[in-house]
Amino acid sequence: MAPLLDVEGLVVDIAVHSGALHAVRDVSFQVDRGETLCLVGESGCGKTMTALALMGLLPSAARRRVRRLAFQGESLATAAADRMASLRGHRMVMVFQEPMTALNPAYTIGNQLAEGHRRHLGSSRLVARERAVELLEKLGVNAASERLRQYPHQLSGGLRQRVMIAMALMCAPSLLIADEPTTALDVTVQAQILRLLIELQRDFGIGILLITHDLGVVARVAHRVAVMYAGEIVESGTTAAVFAAPRHPYTRGLMTSIPVPGQTPPGGRLGAIPGIVPSLIGEMRGCAFRDRCAHALTICTAPVAWRAEENHGWRCVLSPSPAHAEVA
């Protein structure tokens, strides 16, 4: 069966003063129904640009090229603007990081919830309202019908994020793209929201593309993970496989950078990755991580091929070694 979302060879270039910024460089992945794929990376790695490119929401200075972009079997690579507009908010939805800036402060919650439903499905105000209340209650929002009359600023961060998720689900989408949906929330609220997403996926078979920088979220929520660095996917596979044996030095570096309660010796040094992300402007050849990699070789200056094992692939010339890498 065709995957829900099939992306191959996605490239996004942004015109800047000093040349072209290669925000996304040849990214390929798939998301299936009822499955969660996490795009993991730090700031500047291109994960948000990837999501915007899929939704057709790139800034005007950005150019997108893609070999294949198919949603539910339909090719979207050259889709017209109104085709994208009819899919967006209906079949493909996106949830953002900052619910306060994503919700319009001038309109009530009820108004914003009903808007998409009425536009895409032509429903009446009453029907849309009922659906909104139904969803809000399912998402654990108490006093849902009264809340419809409230404005975003009257709600806490956790509530607002639930409203955002409800907005996304109004038209029963097939694909949910969530860009750091819980980063701005308190830790206890984050756990609740993530549980909700998992439940909804189980109940409705939604495919989720979850973008995050938090490896803890990835481990607990994702079926599969793709690690991005400097616009490329450097490692991907099932969560179990990647976490059990990370192959790419960047992935390893990320994992040793995070203190894990009960495992990392307190008060000791963390395995930090030295240096900073390279510039994405201008020509880029070979492995983008080589300047920060303790194991870099001269052949790393040439383009690096993708290597694949079962359920696990990575872009590095090093042979997998049983020892973990101390990158310091």
Place this chain on the structure above:
Amino acid sequence: MTPLIEARDVSHSFIIGRGPFARKRLLHAVVGVNLTVRKGEVLGLVGESGSGKTTLGRMLLGLIAPSSGRIRVGDMDLADINRKALARRIQPVFQDPYSSLNPRKRVVSIVALPLAVLGIGTVNERRAKAIAMLERVGLLPRYADVYPSELSGGQRQRVAIARALVIEPDIVLLDEPTSALDVSVQAQILNLLTDIKRDLGLTYIFISHNLAVIEHVATQVAVMYLGRIVETADRETIFRGPRHPYTKALLASVLTPEPGLGVPDIGLGLAFPNPLDPPTGCPFHPRCTESGPRCRVEVPRVVRDERGLVACHLHDGGVRMVS
């Protein structure tokens, strides 16, 4: 040994109200806080939004005067505050690397400012000290004359740390110093903070909502909820044997990078607290899985024992009504 910092029953309330004619309401940001910090410790101050940890931090810096209670830093009572003397004892590092450095000043001038304010040394001596401190935190001297806009988030935090350390304080108050940084940069900065603490014999107050980071750096931990400290203990005790239900919920919410464990149900319910209208009795009771009738009416008192400090009826006679 006398503690370096002692806070006794410290409270602070903000007056909220719009305009000269609006009804004034009180926001109890910090309520009845008791805290001690000893030399060489790293006190981890943990809490979520609305817990009051940032306000408490500002009070310890002497920037906000408590509405009630006393704070002593070193041998200074903050009530008769000598701002400059206090500055020599305790300095801050803030969360947002983009707003903590003056964008119109060069890095060396930012780092030398505390020296200039306190009148230490000549202009050249201050510059030399600033550059030396920049090197200490890992920035080569050629960064001295750049503007903050040319630096990355991690580099800016290093500048902020250099600024805090240049007058050689005893205590550094770090308010979410790595929360706005990428994970790999966070590790660099945490390593730096560990090294500097050891080299300069510092004491840290480390405010964070990230329990994994707290577990890594702190020696003592204090957990705050709605302005109160609900539990204090050393790191081992808090993380291995938490007593307060909120502490347990917080720890349960930490998502460690271990696949296959799923997301736990911490059962906190939906009753989000409104700081302007806090619950009666124990502030946590509406969300507590272990609460009882007593929790609704009686504010728990603080119980001190050899394990630390906890404010919960469960550890003070139970949650049934006491007649």
Place this chain on the structure above:
Amino acid sequence: MSDLVAVPLIDAPGTLPRTLLRRRVLAHKGLLIGVGLLTLATFIALLAPLIAPHDPYAQDLAHRLIPPIWQEKGAWAHVLGTDNLGRDYLSRVLYGARISLLIGLAVMVISGLIGTILGLTAGYFGGRIDMAITFITTVRLAMPVILVALAVVATIGSSLLVVILVLGLLRWDRFAIVIRAATQQVRALDYVTAAQATGASTLRIIFGECFPNILPQLVVIATVEAANAILLEAALSFLGLGIQPPLPSWGLMIAEAKQYMFFSFWLIAIPGTALALLVFAINMVGDGIRDVTAPAGRM
């Protein structure tokens, strides 16, 4: 400590903010045009005594209302013609530039000083001080400048100095409002808190930390207010409440030319055009500075 060594500057081709600024300035056509015109006006104002062909006050009743050079009765002796008292128009226009620029500058400085101090104080301290200053500003906003000028002139007569003082002491409200908002924004930033934590004095924080960061907004509002001051003076002089004859204020020249409007149109058109160009130039400069110093966003 290997992670400390490899910490390169983030933008490899090291673009300093100064270089970026210069580039943006040079690319901004409006700003360049505005600056060009202003520089021209300044030169004219400074060198008027040297470049004016005649004495702007010299009357010559035998040669009244001579049209400018491009009309049929025009003569090279008076390139822009003469007015109803035979005074050379070109010279009067050139000298008029002095008055306009002087008014613009003086009022900008006086009202700028008052408004900035009030704005900084209100923005930094907040609370009751802010309420008081806002109240004063609101009261001031309720006063129409023209009526106050009328009252003042009726009481003590009018002159260049009176115009400058009336405008300077009344037109500070925009400064106060903008500077107050800008100060409030800066006040909330962490680097101000960090300065407070070092024990810095309030004055040092306001002028050392806050002020440099509100400077761009101050410059923009200053140019706008200078333009406004020039227009207001022209209006006051037109109404007879400002500069008194025989001074060659452009507004006064327009007033004096009112009655000859249909036959000697140039008498109004020329000072009117000069006024419009000057105000245009100042606004271009203000807009340009605002565009060019707009924050580029974080990295």
